[in-house]
Amino acid sequence: MTSKFDEIIDRRGSHSAKWDKMEALYGVSPDDGISMWVADMDFRPPAAVDAALRKLMETGIYGYFGDDRAYLEAIQWWMQTRHGWAVDPAGIFTTHGLVNGTGLCVDTFTNPGDGVVLLSPVYHAFYRVIRESGREVVECPLALRDGRYEMDFDAWDAQMTGREKMLILCSPHNPGGRVWTRAELQGVAAFARRHELILVSDEIHHDLVMPGQKHIPMATIEGIEDRLIMMSATTKTFNLAGSHIGNVIIADPDLRARFAKRMMAFGISPNSFGLHTATAAYSPEGAAWVDDLMTYLDGNRRLLDKALNGIPGVRSMPLEGTYLAWVDFRDTGMDSEELTRRIQTEARIAVNHGATFGLGGEGFMRFNFATPRARIEEACTRMGAAFADLQ
Numbered sequence: 001m002t003s004k005f006d007e008i009i010d011r012r013g014s015h016s017a018k019w020d021k022m023e024a025l026y027g028v029s030p031d032d033g034i035s036m037w038v039a040d041m042d043f044r045p046p047a048a049v050d051a052a053l054r055k056l057m058e059t060g061i062y063g064y065f066g067d068d069r070a071y072l073e074a075i076q077w078w079m080q081t082r083h084g085w086a087v088d089p090a091g092i093f094t095t096h097g098l099v100n101g102t103g104l105c106v107d108t109f110t111n112p113g114d115g116v117v118l119l120s121p122v123y124h125a126f127y128r129v130i131r132e133s134g135r136e137v138v139e140c141p142l143a144l145r146d147g148r149y150e151m152d153f154d155a156w157d158a159q160m161t162g163r164e165k166m167l168i169l170c171s172p173h174n175p176g177g178r179v180w181t182r183a184e185l186q187g188v189a190a191f192a193r194r195h196e197l198i199l200v201s202d203e204i205h206h207d208l209v210m211p212g213q214k215h216i217p218m219a220t221i222e223g224i225e226d227r228l229i230m231m232s233a234t235t236k237t238f239n240l241a242g243s244h245i246g247n248v249i250i251a252d253p254d255l256r257a258r259f260a261k262r263m264m265a266f267g268i269s270p271n272s273f274g275l276h277t278a279t280a281a282y283s284p285e286g287a288a289w290v291d292d293l294m295t296y297l298d299g300n301r302r303l304l305d306k307a308l309n310g311i312p313g314v315r316s317m318p319l320e321g322t323y324l325a326w327v328d329f330r331d332t333g334m335d336s337e338e339l340t341r342r343i344q345t346e347a348r349i350a351v352n353h354g355a356t357f358g359l360g361g362e363g364f365m366r367f368n369f370a371t372p373r374a375r376i377e378e379a380c381t382r383m384g385a386a387f388a389d390l391q
Helices: 022-026 046-058 068-085 098-109 124-132 153-159 182-194 253-266 272-281 284-309 336-346 373-386
Strands: 092-095 115-120 138-141 144-145 147-148 164-170 198-202 228-232 246-249 324-328 363-368
Touching: 046 272, 068 147, 068 272, 068 284, 092 098, 092 198, 092 253, 098 124, 098 164, 098 198, 098 228, 098 246, 098 253, 115 124, 124 138, 138 153, 147 284, 153 182, 164 182, 272 373, 284 324
Parallel strands: 115 138, 115 164, 164 198, 198 228
Antiparallel strands: 092 246, 144 147, 228 246, 324 363
């Protein structure tokens, strides 16, 4: 049966970072290459989003956004309905995406020279934000056990020096695809309390969980409210990254006041287009679209995993959330240069290199499989041919 997600949309020449920058970054031409790197999808968003933008265009005026009650109510409805999380609208701040939100949190709640803890390997933009703000990255490696990442609190406790002031958690985890359990999240909360860390929980992938999995918002974990900063967005869920909109949600009044002051100091106000798209997406129609999306992505995941795991020495980490396959090539015995040659030059596939995700990422590659199935099938064929000598 044909799915709406099977539509091939030619994004070349459309100012698409995913397709128009891959030749400069990876040496893979968009003419015959497959783009599987940066985390945006090759799918159209829900029809409700297009309808909201068409309605805006009909006015022909693109001024400042005014009454935001419907926008805030949409966020509240989504978080309560989809995640069982009751959000106070007074604690919702709108930033220009969550990398911007991360930078604002680092700026607000730490000082130059402070340590910021990352559970590595992890989303590469965190490293850039921390270092460019004059803070120190403190990498606490996740334990890799039986091909799966797990928390290692004893080892991390031994690393702490007292200079650390913040922990940034990626939940669900990017690039490993873990959907953390309640017990694991309770452990993270206890770790943050023990070491007096502000806990920033980046949950941008929280809607993108595979069938049978359940995302648990950190805000539903008891005893962490006085040090917790939540971050969420519509952008990954609905393929709206270009709208550059995200939410920093803070329950604690003191933390909320500090963040509000910093927002005012930088003169940050919302992107009106992002507000319109988010309000439309956080709706029953958007919810049905996400359910269909995850069924489709699960099919892509199974197809890609079967092909990759069939290559000797290659293992795709079992994925619980996100649309990003984290693939371990270490047992092939190949160095990064050889892997790059086979994947990028021979297979003509642009993927993220594991080392950019920090300590523990060496020998891995990240594949974005949020693209029509025909492209996944072609990528599987190309990977099999590029590693055919190992068969």
